[in-house]
Amino acid sequence: xxxxxxxxxxxxxxxxxxxxxxxxxxxxxxxxxxxxxxxxxxxxxxxxxxxxxxxxxxxxxxxxxxxxxxxxxxxxxxxxxxxxxxxxxxxxxxxxxxxxxxxxxxxxxxxxxxxxxxxxxxxxxxxxxxxxxxxxxxxxxxxxxxxxxxxxxxxxxxxxxxxxxxxxxxxxxxxxxxxxxxxxxxxxxxxxxxxxxxxxxxxxxxxxxxxxxxxxxxxxxxxxxxxxxxxxxxxxxxxxxxxxxxxxxxxxxxxxxxxxxxxxxxxxxxxxxxxxxxxxxxxxxxxxxxxxxxxxxxxxxxxxxxxxxxxxxxxxxxxxxxxxxxxxxxxxxxxxxxxxxxxxxxxxxxxxxxxxxxxxxxxxxxxxxxxxxxxxxxxxxxxxxxxxxxxxxxxxxxxxxxxxxxxx
Amino acid sequence: xxxxxxxxxxxxxxxxxxxxxxxxxxxxxxxxxxxxxxxxxxxxxxxxxxxxxxxxxxxxxxxxxxxxxxxxxxxxxxxxxxxxxxxxxxxxxxxxxxxxxxxxxxx
Ligand SMILES: Cc1cc2nc3c(=O)[nH]c(=O)nc-3n(C[C@H](O)[C@H](O)[C@H](O)COP(=O)(O)OP(=O)(O)OC[C@H]3O[C@@H](n4cnc5c(N)ncnc54)[C@H](O)[C@@H]3O)c2cc1C
Ligand code: FES
Numbered sequence: 134x135x136x137x138x139x140x141x142x143x144x145x146x147x148x149x150x151x152x153x154x155x156x157x158x159x160x161x162x163x164x165x166x167x168x169x170x171x172x173x174x175x176x177x178x179x180x181x182x183x184x185x186x187x188x189x190x191x192x193x194x195x196x197x198x199x200x201x202x203x204x205x206x207x208x209x210x211x212x213x214x215x216x217x218x219x220x221x222x223x224x225x226x227x228x229x230x231x232x233x234x235x236x237x238x239x240x241x242x243x244x245x246x247x248x249x250x251x252x253x254x255x256x257x258x259x260x261x262x263x264x265x266x267x268x269x270x271x272x273x274x275x276x277x278x279x280x281x282x283x284x285x286x287x288x289x290x291x292x293x294x295x296x297x298x299x300x301x302x303x304x305x306x307x308x309x310x311x312x313x314x315x316x317x318x319x320x321x322x323x324x325x326x327x328x329x330x331x332x333x334x335x336x337x338x339x340x341x342x343x344x345x346x347x348x349x350x351x352x353x354x355x356x357x358x359x360x361x362x363x364x365x366x367x368x369x370x371x372x373x374x375x376x377x378x379x380x381x382x383x384x385x386x387x388x389x390x391x392x393x394x395x396x397x398x399x400x401x402x403x404x405x406x407x408x409x410x411x412x413x414x415x416x417x418x419x420x421x422x423x424x425x426x427x428x429x430x431x432x433x434x435x436x437x438x439x440x441x442x443x444x445x446x447x448x449x450x451x452x453x454x455x456x457x458x459x460x461x462x463x464x465x466x467x468x469x470x471x472x473x474x475x476x477x478x479x480x481x482x483x484x485x486x487x488x489x490x491x492x493x494x495x496x497x498x499x500x501x502x503x504x505x506x507x508x509x510x511x512x513x514x515x516x517x518x519x520x521x522x523x524x525x526x527x528x529x530x531x532x533x534x535x536x537x538x539x540x541x
Numbered sequence: 542x543x544x545x546x547x548x549x550x551x552x553x554x555x556x557x558x559x560x561x562x563x564x565x566x567x568x569x570x571x572x573x574x575x576x577x578x579x580x581x582x583x584x585x586x587x588x589x590x591x592x593x594x595x596x597x598x599x600x601x602x603x604x605x606x607x608x609x610x611x612x613x614x615x616x617x618x619x620x621x622x623x624x625x626x627x628x629x630x631x632x633x634x635x636x637x638x639x640x641x642x643x644x645x646x647x648x
Contacts, residue, residue, distance in 0.1 A: 149619065175620060192585065196622040425606060428619060452605060459604065502603035506594035531556070
């Protein structure tokens with residue numbers, strides 16, 4: 134009998150875990166503990182519709198009333214400060230400690246900070262609703278913006294900044310945007326589209342100095358260039374939030390180390406989402422920082438807590454919106470291999486597949502969500518297929534998915 | 542009740558959908574020979590479900606992979622939280638008719 138389950142972090146992973154626990158019939162206590170002071174919400178909109186002002190509030194993660202009906206005890210603003218792995222005690226910032234039979238750590242990630250000082254007004258990070266609100270307010274009265282780091286969040290925010298009419302420059306230290314997330318060739322295409330909507334991009338350059346004194350006015354780059362900036366967004370990646378886990382003695386590397394069921398080295402503690410270094414199919418265990426992987430990990434870890442462990446190594450599955458295009462990616466895409474480009478028959482979108490030893494191991498769809506639904510299933514099945522057939526728009530992806538289902 | 546002729550049964554293959562333009566667009570699906578109509582706009586965002594991925598009697602939104610039951614409109618997978626409206630469908634011979642004014646969320 135499991136008496137009580139504590140979920141630390143009331144973001145996507147924590148909330149989906151609570152839903153899964155109830156869906157699986159667990160009727161004991163569930164504490165869902167957050168520190169943002171708001172009900173669980175849809176984070177991806179923070180760099181997109183919410184930042185653009187198109188959506189006033191991010192969508193809630195659960196139907197209104199669900200938390201109460203399901204009897205989940207949501208503590209939206211009482212951060213956990215310590216956990217004791219041996220006895221399951223959880224210490225809060227305020228109030229008495231709580232003893233749980235199972236603990237899920239779903240504390241997400243923190244924006245990586247700029248390694249140069251001093252801290253200055255006008256320098257923003259984007260991870261939570263409060264960040265998005267303050268960035269949105271600043272963007273409304275700014276004319277120039279520098280985005281440090283050309284990853285997913287940087288490119289999304291730059292897109293939004295153009296919608297709002299700001300003059301925006303992305304500064305990327307490596308030689309291409311989005312190289313880590315989507316690979317350099319997709320990165321190059323996105324850079325062109327960003328340039329087309331008026332985003333300036335500078336690669337191979339780091340920010341070496343913020344020019345103030347109190348409020349940022351400009352940034353200086355490693356190549357000596359000075360860019361005026363009313364606001365600076367630092368989007369140079371995220372660090373899994375592993376502070377609690379470390380202090381509790383759990384091994385961490387690229388996140389809290391878990392097996393493919395979400396179990397840590399402590400029998401009562403599990404982890405999921407951005408905080409967890411989860412095993413990846415054909416890859417290294419790491420924090421994947423995607424919505425869909427977080428959802429799956431949370432569901433798997435919740436079942437493991439109840440004793441129904443089913444190892445689920447992750448197939449990375451991401452989406453983003455850059456320069457007005459929907460981009461979706463599945464599987465391994467950044468390592469080298471044979472890349473097959475397949476244009477949609479309607480000429481609007483395209484998918485790049487990566488083949489390894491004749492099998493489909495990754496794909497990236499650009500403006501082709503309908504085809505991606507099929508393409509990602511080919512990646513899931515690691516379908517063995519001839520490159521010419523795959524590239525031919527007359528080969529139906531639907532038929533290939535059927536073939537894969539038959540074990541093709 | 543005002544049923545409108547939409548298409549012939551042979552116009553939509555099994556597992557495929559058709560978007561019907563209307564004030565509130567409707568998506569009509571062929572689920573193993575049964576025709577089912579639901580609101581076309583995903584309840585998670587502004588995205589058409591007609592080109593969604595049909596798996597049994599569920600449709601998966603192609604944008605963020607929320608799933609809905611086409612028979613009940615209920616959410617089967619997040620990120621959506623709100624159900625879809627259902628529309629009455631009538632088959633007359635080989636004709637598919639939908640009452641585009643009678644969309645409603647199932648009780
Ligand atoms: C701006 C932005 C845009 C994104 N866009 C996309 C996208 O388009 N597509 C995509 O696939 N992914 C996107 N992501 C990634 C996706 O949102 C994350 O992968 C997902 O939210 C991870 O869920 P999580 O539950 O692990 O962490 P989070 O959602 O970050 O939730 C963790 C929660 O735990 C809280 N917490 C931390 N420590 C404690 C503590 N000690 N006590 C209590 N609470 C604590 C945090 O404050 C937070 O609320 C985006 C992320 C961001 C930040
Ligand atoms: S728009 Fe359909 S799942 Fe997001």
